Amino acid sequence: MSAKKVSIYTLNQLLHHGKQPAAGGLERYMRDIAVLMREMGYDVNFVQNGTHRWKRDYMGFTVYGVPMLEGNVSDIEAMDRVSHDRVLYGWVGQQETYKDTEGIVINHGIWWDDANYDLERLPWIIPNIVNGLDHCKVMVTVDTAFLNWCRSTIGNRIRGKLRYIPNYVDLNMFRPEEKTKETDFVTVLYPRRISPVRGIELAKRLSVRLLGKYAHVKFKFAVDHNHPQLWNEFVEWADAHPYRDRLDIGNYYFDDIPNAYREADIVLLPTIQSEGTSFSCLESMGCGKAIVTTAVGGMTDLILDGFNGRLVMPEEESLFEALCELIEDGELRRTFGHHAYMTAKAFSKERWEAQWAKWIAAVYG
Structure with missing residues (x-):
């Protein structure tokens, strides 16, 4: 047949x-x-x-x-x-x-x-x-x-x-793993598209504030290359960043994005609108990462504020405060990450x- x-x-x-x-x-x-x-x-x-x-x-x-x-x-x-x-x-x-x-x-x-x-x-x-x-x-x-x-x-x-x-989330692909190299740096990761609705402008401003406040913080953008013009503009912005030596940018696709999560301590998902049950959030949870995200759309189905991450309003100051809290509290990062991983099993x-x-x-x- x-x-x-x-x-x-x-x-x-x-x-x-x-x-x-x-x-x-x-x-x-x-x-x-x-x-x-x-x-x-x-x-x-x-x-x-x-x-x-x-x-x-x-x-x-x-x-x-x-x-x-x-x-x-x-x-x-x-x-x-x-x-x-x-x-x-x-x-x-x-x-x-x-x-x-x-x-x-x-x-x-x-x-x-x-x-x-x-x-x-x-x-x-x-x-x-x-x-x-x-x-x-x-x-x-x-x-x-x-x-x-x-x-x-x-x-x-x-x-x-x-x-x-x-x-x-594919828990065989996205799972807690040790960093390839332990350092004293705390790495914040933005693993999303170069898109206003995904909060790229918020992330850019937050990277400047965080790297300016903390000498032991690095910021990584793992973004798409769907639109070459947007990528080129993003590279120009990155090259002019006041803390370029602690800023990392790169293109990632389906199969290699776990490498970006592995090296992160905190995942920032500053979405502004049009959000379902975010893959980036679920993948971060599967990898056992501390997550800071916004109370938009399906994010509220995934993150319970204070249990498996920070869920705040889609505003720069709220995101900045939540990130600072996690940068300064390693034990809280580990607790959120563990609870995030346990939650991911339901998805x-x-x-x-x-x-x-x-x-x-x-x-x-």
């Missing part, structure tokens, strides 16, 4: 030109969904946004790039023309129409929770979510912030379709795969 065919719609599994993989949590998530489905016997391909029409191989999966409409909007009709009949929709915000009205659609967190969000677009949000619920078999949310928003805003339109499956990749496998089989047969 031939394998059942399913297309996965996503924004960018590969960068829009199709020449290299995109680095980010969403891309990792969709990759692992595809791998799981292949292991379950499905014939899976990706359909995504592109600068032009292209076809590539990625980890044994065919990926189709479809040119975007004006305003970098996904051309769903064109995507439908190259996809299989059965579709798994990678993000509800990408969709306006649904070819497969009996499929799964995913939401990765509230993305309109910023004070500067264009208010004219807010009336579009509720119809978009309702449209997704009306045209799917199951909608998966990765955090409870979105789940509770739906309950309070949409109410009975959910009709039992919404399911909470938080993100995950194992094996558990995530089991939850997803149940719904994939139920929906796609």
Whole structure:
């Protein structure tokens, strides 16, 4: 019997030109969904946004790039023309129409929770979510912030379709390990994209303040290279840093990011908006690190302030105070790190795969 065919719609599994993989949590998530489905016997391909029409191989999966409409909007009709009949929709915000009205659609967190969000677009949000619920078999949310928003805003339109499956960490890959070389320095790590919503500007300012206050602190940025212009601008900023000798910057992808966590003492995740159950947070927890993050989106599903990390408001002063506390208290760092690791066990990749496998089989047969 031939394998059942399913297309996965996503924004960018590969960068829009199709020449290299995109680095980010969403891309990792969709990759692992595809791998799981292949292991379950499905014939899976990706359909995504592109600068032009292209076809590539990625980890044994065919990926189709479809040119975007004006305003970098996904051309769903064109995507439908190259996809299989059965579709798994990678993000509800990408969709306006649904070819497969009996499929799964995913939401990765509230993305309109910023004070500067264009208010004219807010009336579009509720119809978009309702449209997704009306045209799917199951909608998966990765955090409870979105789940509770739906309950309070949409109410009975959910009709039992919404399911909470938080993100995950591979504890075989992300685990507590000794530093390769012990020093007297305390290293603060920012392992996120060069993106305003991920708090890159906050992290840059905090690096100057922390390195200026503490001579025994180092600061490391483990960031993406998705957008060369942003990377070049970031390098220029780093080269002009007043404490450049204690600042480290580098590009990391899926397989080598554990090396960055290993050398860190504190992980800073100063996200401002649009956050699910963050992979960076889960990976830091798996590695047993002391975490400072913000009470945004799905971060509140992962960090209990004072138990397995510091959860503060997305403000520079609050983050600075929390970082200073952990820099000055090694015992507290170790306590938070141990509790973070124990918490991470509840978010194992094996558990995530089991939850997803149940719904994939139920929906796609």
